[in-house]
Amino acid sequence: MSVLIKNGHVLDPSTGTDGIRDIYVKDGVIAAVGEKLDLAADEVIEAQGLYVMPGFIDLHVHLREPGFEYKETIKTGSEAAARGGFTTICPMPNTRPAIDSREMVEWLKEKEKKDSLVHILPIGAVTRGQAGEELADIGGMAEAGAAAISEDGKSVMSTSLYREGMLKAKAAGIPVFAHCEDKDLVGNGVINKGKKAEELQLPGISNAVEDIIAIRDILLAKETGVRLHLCHCSTKDSVDFLAWAKKEGLPVTGEACPHHFTLADEDIPCDDSNYKMNPPLRSKEDVEALKEGLKNGILDVIATDHAPHSKKDKEKSFLQAPFGIVGLETAFALSYTELVETGILSPLELAAKLSCNPAGILGIEKGSLKEGRAADIVIADTREWYRIDKEAFASLGKNTPFHGREVKGKIKYTLVNGQVVFQD
Numbered sequence: 001m002s003v004l005i006k007n008g009h010v011l012d013p014s015t016g017t018d019g020i021r022d023i024y025v026k027d028g029v030i031a032a033v034g035e036k037l038d039l040a041a042d043e044v045i046e047a048q049g050l051y052v053m054p055g056f057i058d059l060h061v062h063l064r065e066p067g068f069e070y071k072e073t074i075k076t077g078s079e080a081a082a083r084g085g086f087t088t089i090c091p092m093p094n095t096r097p098a099i100d101s102r103e104m105v106e107w108l109k110e111k112e113k114k115d116s117l118v119h120i121l122p123i124g125a126v127t128r129g130q131a132g133e134e135l136a137d138i139g140g141m142a143e144a145g146a147a148a149i150s151e152d153g154k155s156v157m158s159t160s161l162y163r164e165g166m167l168k169a170k171a172a173g174i175p176v177f178a179h180c181e182d183k184d185l186v187g188n189g190v191i192n193k194g195k196k197a198e199e200l201q202l203p204g205i206s207n208a209v210e211d212i213i214a215i216r217d218i219l220l221a222k223e224t225g226v227r228l229h230l231c232h233c234s235t236k237d238s239v240d241f242l243a244w245a246k247k248e249g250l251p252v253t254g255e256a257c258p259h260h261f262t263l264a265d266e267d268i269p270c271d272d273s274n275y276k277m278n279p280p281l282r283s284k285e286d287v288e289a290l291k292e293g294l295k296n297g298i299l300d301v302i303a304t305d306h307a308p309h310s311k312k313d314k315e316k317s318f319l320q321a322p323f324g325i326v327g328l329e330t331a332f333a334l335s336y337t338e339l340v341e342t343g344i345l346s347p348l349e350l351a352a353k354l355s356c357n358p359a360g361i362l363g364i365e366k367g368s369l370k371e372g373r374a375a376d377i378v379i380a381d382t383r384e385w386y387r388i389d390k391e392a393f394a395s396l397g398k399n400t401p402f403h404g405r406e407v408k409g410k411i412k413y414t415l416v417n418g419q420v421v422f423q424d
């Protein structure tokens, strides 16, 4: 089985390639990359005018299975990933039961084989049942294939327990992905603390809720030497703390989510829980700091924090509805529109934040179009404006504040191991 992708604009951040090339795929592997390859293939994809990039890698998704299959399943989540150009996704462990043991990681790897269109790299919980009381079997989960550990959905509030968990992760050779939120300080907050919170008469979440834990976790990484990755950075100071950590030479990285650099709290039109997520949409000043952080490389990765919820869940008010919005099927378009169309990032830099950089954090041989690599490839058209349509999502979650928004950047093809898993 062979595929020839012809005349595409190849963006391969792993080699710096930024120009017109053909790519020849044989038996699921990239066999040749070059100008005008004269090779016969079973399938030819004409990619003139399109960008051809390494398949995107999402370090942060929620698939909801087991336990909340009415919100999303591994199958529907993987279909959403394929539609969004993601060929590898890392599901967070906050399912029921949680992914907190060797057996649960093995279960997920089995489900991947049966149900998933894309590669799944599980993230194990830090503590058993994410209860924050005793450590999960971190070494066992790593052996079974967990790519990282995280307590996402909350922070491990016991600093000494977290420190111990970090040492275990370090010994197992996997990074820690940190959701930074001071449980004491957040109270019953549901929206960024500020004018909009006052206007809607909703309890606020201050920046310090995130910042206090972000700096704590960086200091713990300094002490333990574990590789630390900050999830969904939303504040100016968390970007500054990351900059400091990098200056110190610490093994610390960070991600930003499209919603956090596209919208500010002032853009929330009314009490609409499709604008409710954790961390919340922040101030204009924070949004600018995230864009600056993405531009200067302090923020390494764009991840979605795809958090599907049912219609019923999200019909509730801002106060009552659960936190989270879907992201897999809007991430590329929002990122291209907000960051490339505006000149903040080059197309190659955007491709790096979606593929090569997350691969580096996981330490996996992906995020590259080098010969010999698995043919995980995404092909996108960025020429025309269109409106996001939540009804077209493969995800069971339609909870997005971006329905109807005008964007550029459409995924045309997604290939996993040389197989077309999505075609527009």
Ligand SMILES: NC(=O)N[C@@H](CC(=O)O)C(=O)O
Pocket: 062, 094, 152, 153, 154, 179, 276, 277, 278, 279, 305, 307, 308, 323, 324, 325
């Ligand atoms: N981001 C969210 O608002 N929600 C996430 C949890 C999380 O990422 O913290 C979820 O699981 O729904």
Ligand SMILES: [Zn+2]
Pocket: 152, 153, 154, 179, 231, 232, 278, 279
């Ligand atoms: Zn989180």
Ligand SMILES: [Zn+2]
Pocket: 060, 061, 062, 092, 152, 153, 305, 307
């Ligand atoms: Zn999350």
